[in-house]
Every structure is written in C-alpha cells, then in structure tokens.
Amino acid sequence: MRAAFYIPLAAFLGLAAALGIGLTMNMRLLPSALIGRSVPTFNLPPVPGVRPALSSANLKAGKVVLVNIFASWCVSCREEHPILMALAKSHVVPIYGIAYKDTPKATATYLANNGDPYQRIGEDETGRVGINWGVYGVPETYVVTKTGKIAYKVVGPISAAILTQKVLPLVRKLEAEP
Amino acid sequence: MIPEIGQFALVLAFVITLVQGTLPVIGAARNDAAWMAVARPAALMQLFFVAAAFLALTWSFVVSDFSVLTVAENSSIARPLLYKITGVWGNHEGSMMLWVLILAVYGGAVAIFGGHLPAALRARVLSVQAWIATGFLLFILVASNPFVRIFPAPLNGNGLNPLLQDPGLATHPPALYMGYVGFSMAFSFAIAALIEGRVDPAWARWVRPWVLVAWCFLTLGIALGSHWSYYVLGWGGWWFWDPVENASFMPWLAGTALLHSAIVVERREALKSWTILLAILTFSLSLIGTFLVRSGVLTSVHAFAVDPKQGTFILVLLVIAIGGSLGLYALRAPSLKLGGLFAPISREGSLVLNNLLLVTACGTILLGTLYPLLLASVTGQMVSVGPPYFDAVFVPIMVPLIALMAVGPMLAWKRGDLAGALARLKAAFAAAALIALVTWHYLTNGSWLSVLGMALAAWLIVGSLVELVERLRLFRGSLRQSWARARHLPRSVYGMVVAHAGLGVVVLGIAAALTWHSAVLRDMRPGQSAKVGPYEFTLRGVQEVPGPNYTARQGVFIVTKDGRYVTTMKPEVRHYSIPPMSVSRVALRPSLVADLYAAIGSPDGSGGYAVRLYRKPLISWIWLGALIMVLGGGLSLSDRRLRIGAPARKSAAYPAPSAIAKGA
Incomplete structure (x- = not known):
C-alpha cells in the first residue's frame, strides 16, 4: 500500500527524464508520423487561372519535390515567403503548395501580392487533406521522394539555415537515388 | 543608476529568501517563537525588494534606456507608453520578474492576512514559499538577468512583437500569472502540512481562499488569453490546443479538482492525502507549463526565444521542486489518518467522480501535449498531435462531468438519494430536451455534438438554478420564509450555483459558435x-x-x-x-x-x-460565462466562514511530527 504513494514521484521522474532528452533535441524539425510512408491519397482542386491542381499522383511522378502547406491568413507564411520565392527562382527543386483552410480567391490574391513560388497548388478549403498530412500548424514544408514517400518535415516558417543545412542536402541525396 | 538599484534589490531579495526559507521552518520544528516570527517581516521585505527591482525594470522601459539589453531587444522609442509598460512582461526576462513579483505578493499577503493561522503553520508556509522564490530568483540572477547592460547603447530598440501590442496582452499575462503562481500557496500549505504531518478540516479551510483566488485569476487569465487570440490572431478561432494554452489549462483542471476535493476534507475529513497530492500536482503543472513555454522543447506561437542554458536550469529547478515534494509526499502521506467513510452515491462520491474526470482530462491533455516529446525521447520517432486528438478525447470526458455537475450538489453527504435528486431535476431534463429539439430544428451545418452541447448547457444552467430553488424552498413555502433562507444561505452556495451556471453559459457559447456561424x-x-x-x-x-x-x-x-x-x-x-x-x-x-x-x-x-x-x-457567451464563473468564485471567496472562520483545531497541542510518523 505504501508503495502506491511513490507512483507520482516515479511518474514525474520519468517525465523529467523525457523533458531532459527533449531539451537536447531541436523540436522545430518535428517530422511527422508519416515519415517514410507514402503521401496520403488526395485530389485537390486548383486555384482557377493561377496554377494546375495538385493530387497525390503528381507526387509520384519520379521527381523530388517540396510540398509547402500555406494559407493567406497565416502570418508566418509571409515570413517564409521570400525564401520560397528565392528557391523557386533557383530551380533546384519544384515547390508544390497546399492552401490550407483557404479559398481560391484569397489564395490568388495572396499570390498576386507576394509572388507565386509554386508549380502546382491544391486548394484544401475544408482542411481535410491537411489533417491527413498531419498538419500541426501552418506553414509546414515536406520533402517528398521520387516515389511519393515523405522524407522530411519542417514545422513553422522555413529559415535559410534549415533550407541550406537540412532540406537542400536531403533533396540532393534523394535526387541521386534511383 | 536605476538598473543597478534593481540589480541590488534582486540580490537582496535573494538573500532574504535564504533567511526566510530556513529560520522559520527550523523555529517551527524547535517550537521557537522568535525564529518563527522571522517569517512575516522577511516575507514583507522580500516583497519590498522584488517590487523595487520590478519598478526599476519598468522605469528602464518607460524612459527607453537602451543601455539595458532587455529594453534594447524588446522596446522602441515610438511605442505608446502603455505598451512600453506592458512590454516589461512581453519578453522572457521581464515575465520572470513578473513571476517572482507575484510570488512575493502572495507571500506578503500571507504575512499580512495570515494572522489567524497558527504560528507554526504560517512559519512553515512562508518558508516553503521562500524556497520557491530562492529557486526562481537564482534563475533570474544567473541565467536571465533583466538588468544586463550593453555598451555602446543602440539609438533605438528592436521593438516588441507587434502581435503583442494590444490591450489584451496588457491584462492577460498578469491575470494568468496571478493564477499560476497563486497555486504556489496551495503547494506551500500542502508541503507545510506534510512537514507537520497533519491535515484536518481547519487546514482545508485555511487553504481554500488561496485556492479560490488563484482559480479565479487563472479562469480570468485563460478567458482573456482566449479572447485575445480570437480577435488578434485574426481568423476567428478562440482555442487552438496550442501547447502554451494547454500549459495554462492543465493547472486550471487540476486546480478545479483541488477546489472540490478540499471541500471534502473540510466537511468530512476524507480524501486528505489525495487533496495534498492535488495541491502539489496543480502547482507542478504550473511549473511544467513555465518550463514548456521557455525551454523551446515544444513549438508554439507563444514561445519565447530562449537559450538551452535556461531550459536546463528550469528543468533542474523542476526536478528539485516537484521531485522533492512528491518524495516528501511518498514518505509522509501514508501516515495521514483516514477520514470518514461514505457510500458511492453521496456528495463525497460525486466529488470523487468529479476529481477523477477532471484529473483524467488533465492527464489526457498532458499526454497529448508531451506525447511527441516522450515518443521522440524513447524511440527517436517523431509525431505531432493536433486539435483532432484533443477534441476526440476531451469531449467524452467533459460530457459526463457536466451531466454530473447538476446532480452532485443535490446529493446528501455520506449517503445520497440518486432517484430523489433526479426527480428534483425534472425542470432541467425538460429544459435540456426542449433545447435539444429547438437546436435540432435550426441545425444548419452542425452535428449531433451541437445538439448534445446545447442540451448539456441547458441541463447545467437550469440544474444549478433548481439547486438554488431547492435550497430556498421557493414555491413551497411563503416568500417570506424563502427570503429568510436566502439571507442565511452561505455565500459559498451562491458561489457554487453561479460558477456552475457560468460553465453552462460557456458550453452554450461553444456549442452555438460551432453550430451557427x-x-x-x-x-x-x-x-x-x-x-x-x-x-x-x-x-x-x-x-x-x-x-x-x-x-x-x-x-x-x-x-x-x-x-x-x-x-x-x-x-x-x-x-x-x-x-x-x-x-x-x-x-x-x-x-x-x-x-x-x-x-x-x-x-x-x-x-x-x-x-x-x-x-x-452567441460566441461572446464563452467569455461571458467565464466571467460568471469568476464572479461565482468571488462570491464563494466572500463567504463568512472564510473571512472570520478561524476555526480552532480539534486539539490545541501540536504533536511533534516525528511522533505522528512513528505512530502511524
């Protein structure tokens, strides 16, 4: 019976150990449960007159691509937008966009104002597809392999450092793979 | 000059906490009145010096002294005065200063208003309070000193995150901290009781006002924070299950459980060691919340920029404070005497169920918040947990809790009559059914959850009013008799009715906002x-x-x-x-x-x-309901028995703690 009074202490010490390990990790590079798995199956409508639509088939076309989840209402997306624009100009890797919980009009306006780095855009008005991707907060950026597997995930605005140190080396490595 | 005065004041406050943390508690153990008497002036001095340091920092912000690093990094000349002041706590260093200031305010409040407490208990409580202050003052002085100077001073500062330049921000962190830190009082009382080896109805009555104050402020703080994100973050949501929101919500759930279990200790002397555990857990969750926000282990829109050194420091503080108190609990709680017995269907039984549900809700949120971290540390695998999880687990726990809230107060202590209680709730049943039908009829884009939510809200609001009607014997005797009863009914009963109905209003607002926007x-x-x-x-x-x-x-x-x-x-x-x-x-x-x-x-x-x-x-009913809950808490706080109720303990003589430990 007395031993039961030690349960809270034991539980807390376990928690503290996990927090300690957590401190040593960089949780901003939080990959998703889907890492190593195929992208979820989806078929999203386009933003009319802007870019072609996006479906899971486009992600299995033998190219390494970045999938960027964004929204016109999201402040952090504006922060990362110049970096995406620069990346798009460099033609290193195609960027596909999923406009999360947004409307075609708002997306089109947003891109007209801030520039459009995407080759394809899927309009996810309900956010259903975003949930299947395991979206935690917008923006998020996924690296997808030639065969349509999720290789990496960045939560929050992508920074130049993450891009050059993590994402681009991975893209080059995946490109080299058959 | 002024920042240096602040720095000295901080160091002095730190030294005072060392004295306050040792002499009174030793004095209490040796029954030395002079040593115990150190506690009160020490707590007041600590408050004075921490307040001086806080004012010095505020002054640096007001005059835009950019030779102070914190000011240079977080303020700018053109900012309106109000936001220069609120900018003090819009950054990591300043918010830690606010944290220790509020801690000192609570300590000072015990020193001033704690006159009716037994000297030994007061000495121990203030000592424990000083231990917490020692840890956090040390943290400020070593790892996040707000008074660090830079040379040369920049011409203008970097400015505050514009999202935070808002009247909502001016009020929500101080209210939130008054709540968070306020639970340190419950913690200190619990630790003091464990050291003393004694928990009795008098203890529960002494701790209750502090829990109520903290609970009211935390409720207010969460409501303000939610309203702030509703109109500032700008997409119409009002709760995001963000880790930082969860960090404030978990102590609220645990604190609500504590509020209710303390009633059982006060009335029936049961659930003692559980109540002590809840008091420790509630404050521990506040501390863990502080850690989560500041260590960068979780991603969040609210996170402060921090360096890993600070995270490690807070983690060590956490292990000492929480690990130490839970260790003390494991050693001393088994010796607490068991209290009165009760049947499962009784007021106590319903409060136990309330506690189980609240703690389960708190646990699932803790799990959801920390799961990515736990899994990553154990297996290296990374996942994220989002709102779908929280919605899926939280709603099924809240439904029985709200259903129970109308029934519980109807049950008698020791052994209740469930059928009788339900029979008296006929009006609530009828209201719930009516609202469910009306909601069903006007349902456009909602689901069955909207119907359930509206029905539960009606059930709870009407059920709470039925409770009041029953107590007053309205419609059953003359109005004069009811009026006499109304005047003699304790304020805490009004408080409970108002707070419960307030939650009903919150539920109504949530269900309506989900259904008809x-x-x-x-x-x-x-x-x-x-x-x-x-x-x-x-x-x-x-x-x-x-x-x-x-x-x-x-x-x-x-x-x-x-x-x-x-x-x-x-x-x-x-x-x-x-x-x-x-x-x-x-x-x-x-x-x-x-x-x-x-x-x-x-x-x-x-x-x-x-x-x-x-x-x-009806979305503003969410915050209106929260304000009604705070009002209920305030009513309960004004209850006569908390103001004058300095109950004598059963036996005047204090047994030595060691005797209790041996005797059990």
Whole structure:
C-alpha cells in the first residue's frame, strides 16, 4: 500500500527524464508520423487561372519535390515567403503548395501580392487533406521522394539555415537515388 | 543608476529568501517563537525588494534606456507608453520578474492576512514559499538577468512583437500569472502540512481562499488569453490546443479538482492525502507549463526565444521542486489518518467522480501535449498531435462531468438519494430536451455534438438554478420564509450555483459558435456589398491611417440590417517598421446575440481587397460565462466562514511530527 504513494514521484521522474532528452533535441524539425510512408491519397482542386491542381499522383511522378502547406491568413507564411520565392527562382527543386483552410480567391490574391513560388497548388478549403498530412500548424514544408514517400518535415516558417543545412542536402541525396 | 538599484534589490531579495526559507521552518520544528516570527517581516521585505527591482525594470522601459539589453531587444522609442509598460512582461526576462513579483505578493499577503493561522503553520508556509522564490530568483540572477547592460547603447530598440501590442496582452499575462503562481500557496500549505504531518478540516479551510483566488485569476487569465487570440490572431478561432494554452489549462483542471476535493476534507475529513497530492500536482503543472513555454522543447506561437542554458536550469529547478515534494509526499502521506467513510452515491462520491474526470482530462491533455516529446525521447520517432486528438478525447470526458455537475450538489453527504435528486431535476431534463429539439430544428451545418452541447448547457444552467430553488424552498413555502433562507444561505452556495451556471453559459457559447456561424470570404471593391446572415456589409472605402509606430490600411464597412444602419466597422492591417511585420487587426462588434467580425487583407491588384466577414452567434457567451464563473468564485471567496472562520483545531497541542510518523 505504501508503495502506491511513490507512483507520482516515479511518474514525474520519468517525465523529467523525457523533458531532459527533449531539451537536447531541436523540436522545430518535428517530422511527422508519416515519415517514410507514402503521401496520403488526395485530389485537390486548383486555384482557377493561377496554377494546375495538385493530387497525390503528381507526387509520384519520379521527381523530388517540396510540398509547402500555406494559407493567406497565416502570418508566418509571409515570413517564409521570400525564401520560397528565392528557391523557386533557383530551380533546384519544384515547390508544390497546399492552401490550407483557404479559398481560391484569397489564395490568388495572396499570390498576386507576394509572388507565386509554386508549380502546382491544391486548394484544401475544408482542411481535410491537411489533417491527413498531419498538419500541426501552418506553414509546414515536406520533402517528398521520387516515389511519393515523405522524407522530411519542417514545422513553422522555413529559415535559410534549415533550407541550406537540412532540406537542400536531403533533396540532393534523394535526387541521386534511383 | 536605476538598473543597478534593481540589480541590488534582486540580490537582496535573494538573500532574504535564504533567511526566510530556513529560520522559520527550523523555529517551527524547535517550537521557537522568535525564529518563527522571522517569517512575516522577511516575507514583507522580500516583497519590498522584488517590487523595487520590478519598478526599476519598468522605469528602464518607460524612459527607453537602451543601455539595458532587455529594453534594447524588446522596446522602441515610438511605442505608446502603455505598451512600453506592458512590454516589461512581453519578453522572457521581464515575465520572470513578473513571476517572482507575484510570488512575493502572495507571500506578503500571507504575512499580512495570515494572522489567524497558527504560528507554526504560517512559519512553515512562508518558508516553503521562500524556497520557491530562492529557486526562481537564482534563475533570474544567473541565467536571465533583466538588468544586463550593453555598451555602446543602440539609438533605438528592436521593438516588441507587434502581435503583442494590444490591450489584451496588457491584462492577460498578469491575470494568468496571478493564477499560476497563486497555486504556489496551495503547494506551500500542502508541503507545510506534510512537514507537520497533519491535515484536518481547519487546514482545508485555511487553504481554500488561496485556492479560490488563484482559480479565479487563472479562469480570468485563460478567458482573456482566449479572447485575445480570437480577435488578434485574426481568423476567428478562440482555442487552438496550442501547447502554451494547454500549459495554462492543465493547472486550471487540476486546480478545479483541488477546489472540490478540499471541500471534502473540510466537511468530512476524507480524501486528505489525495487533496495534498492535488495541491502539489496543480502547482507542478504550473511549473511544467513555465518550463514548456521557455525551454523551446515544444513549438508554439507563444514561445519565447530562449537559450538551452535556461531550459536546463528550469528543468533542474523542476526536478528539485516537484521531485522533492512528491518524495516528501511518498514518505509522509501514508501516515495521514483516514477520514470518514461514505457510500458511492453521496456528495463525497460525486466529488470523487468529479476529481477523477477532471484529473483524467488533465492527464489526457498532458499526454497529448508531451506525447511527441516522450515518443521522440524513447524511440527517436517523431509525431505531432493536433486539435483532432484533443477534441476526440476531451469531449467524452467533459460530457459526463457536466451531466454530473447538476446532480452532485443535490446529493446528501455520506449517503445520497440518486432517484430523489433526479426527480428534483425534472425542470432541467425538460429544459435540456426542449433545447435539444429547438437546436435540432435550426441545425444548419452542425452535428449531433451541437445538439448534445446545447442540451448539456441547458441541463447545467437550469440544474444549478433548481439547486438554488431547492435550497430556498421557493414555491413551497411563503416568500417570506424563502427570503429568510436566502439571507442565511452561505455565500459559498451562491458561489457554487453561479460558477456552475457560468460553465453552462460557456458550453452554450461553444456549442452555438460551432453550430451557427456564417462566413463570407471574398474580394470586395469599395462600394460593393456582401450579405452575412441577415446583415449587409458595404465596403465604403479603404484608407491609409497613420498610427504611433505603424501605418495601417483601414477598410471602412457600413453594416446594415433590413436597410437600417447597425454599425461601422474598421478592420486594419498594420504595417510596423520595428520589427518589420504586418499584423491584421480585425474589427469586432460583440453582442450577446451575435458577434460581427470583419477582417481586411491584401489588395488584389485591380482595386479590390480580400475580406473576411463573419457572424458568430452567441460566441461572446464563452467569455461571458467565464466571467460568471469568476464572479461565482468571488462570491464563494466572500463567504463568512472564510473571512472570520478561524476555526480552532480539534486539539490545541501540536504533536511533534516525528511522533505522528512513528505512530502511524
């Protein structure tokens, strides 16, 4: 019976150990449960007159691509937008966009104002597809392999450092793979 | 000069906490009145010096002394005075200062208002309070000193995150901290009781006002924070299950459980060691919340920028404070005497069930918040947990809890009559069924959850009123008798009825907001109109408006209903230069019937603007309900027995703690 009074202490010490390990990790590079798995199956409508639509088939076309989840209402997306624009100009890797919980009009306006780095855009008005991707907060950026597997995930605005140190080396490595 | 005075005051406060943390508690063990008496002046001195340090920092912000690093990094000259002051706690160092200031305020409050406490208990409580202060003052002095100078001083500061330049921010962290830190009092009382080896109804009565104060402030703080994200973050949501929101919600759930279990200790002397455990857990969750926000282990919109050294320091503090107190609990709690027995169906039984549900809810949120971290540390695998998880687990726990809230107060202590209680709740049943039918009829885009939510809200509100009617014997005797009963009914009963009904109002607001909102998202040119529900929004024009440290693009909407003028709404996008950032300011017209909400976005290049217009029926009831809950807490706090009730303990003599430990 007395031993039961030690349960809270034991539980807390376990928690503290996990927090300690957590401190040593960089949780901003939080990959998703889907890492190593195929992208979820989806078929999203386009933003009319802007870019072609996006479906899971486009992600299995033998190219390494970045999938960027964004929204016109999201402040952090504006922060990362110049970096995406620069990346798009460099033609290193195609960027596909999923406009999360947004409307075609708002997306089109947003891109007209801030520039459009995407080759394809899927309009996810309900956010259903975003949930299947395991979206935690917008923006998020996924690296997808030639065969349509999720290789990496960045939560929050992508920074130049993450891009050059993590994402681009991975893209080059995946490109080299058959 | 002023920052150095602040620095010295901080060091002095730290030294005082060392004295306050040792002499009184040793004095209590040796029954030495002189040593115990050190506690009160020490707590007041600590308050004085911490307040002096806080004022020194505030002064540095007000006069924009950019030779102070914290000011240079977080303020700028052009900022309005109000936001220079609130900027003090809009950053990591300053918010830690606010944390210790509030801790010292509570310590000082015990020193001033704790006159009726036994000297030994007061000495121990203040010593434990000083231990916490020692840890956090050390943390401030070593790892996040707000008074660090830089040379040469920059001409202007980096400015505050513009999202935080808002009246909501001015009020929500202080209220939140008053709540968070307020639970340190319950913690100190619990540790003091464990050291003393004695928990009795008198202890529960002494600790209750502190728990109530903390609970009221935390409720207020969470409500303000939620309202802030509703109108500042700008997309109409009001709760995001963000780790930082969870960090404030978990102590609230545990603190609510504590509030209720302390009643059982007070009335029936049961659940003692459980109540002690809850007091420790509630404050521990506050501390863990502080750690989560500041260590960078979780991603969040609210996170402060921090370096890993600070995270490690707080983690060590956590292990000492929480690990130490839970260790003490494991050693001493088994010796607490068991209290009165009760049948499963009784007031106590319902409060136990309430505690189980609240703690389970708290546990699932803790799990959801930390699961990515736990899994990553154990297996290296990374996952994320989002709102779908929290919605899925939280709702099924809240439903029985709310159903129970109307029934529990109807049950008698020791052994209750469930059938009788349910029979008396006929009116609540009828109201719930009626509301469910009405909701079903008007359901447009909601689900069965909306129907359930509305029914539960009606059940709880009417059930709480039925409880009051029963107590007053309204409609069963003469009005005069009822009036006499009304005057003699303890305030705590009114408090309970009001707080429970307040939660019902919150549930009503949530269910309605989920069910009947209408939204229009489109491009509008000046002169065009859009219909949102029965309202017609006409974009009159878009103008550039200068602000004190920003320029804004402001849309002017004329809102009419059936051709009659209702209001003018002016949403803005503010462009700040320091730091460069654009922030959307929605225009909000709150009302009890429906909030109107307008936001303006970017121009589309051909003279139009992206706009978002919402009509959200009853959504402001969420925050109204929270205020009603705070009012209920305040009523309960004003109860006579908490003000005058300095109950004598059963036996006057204090047994030595060691004797209890051996005797058990």
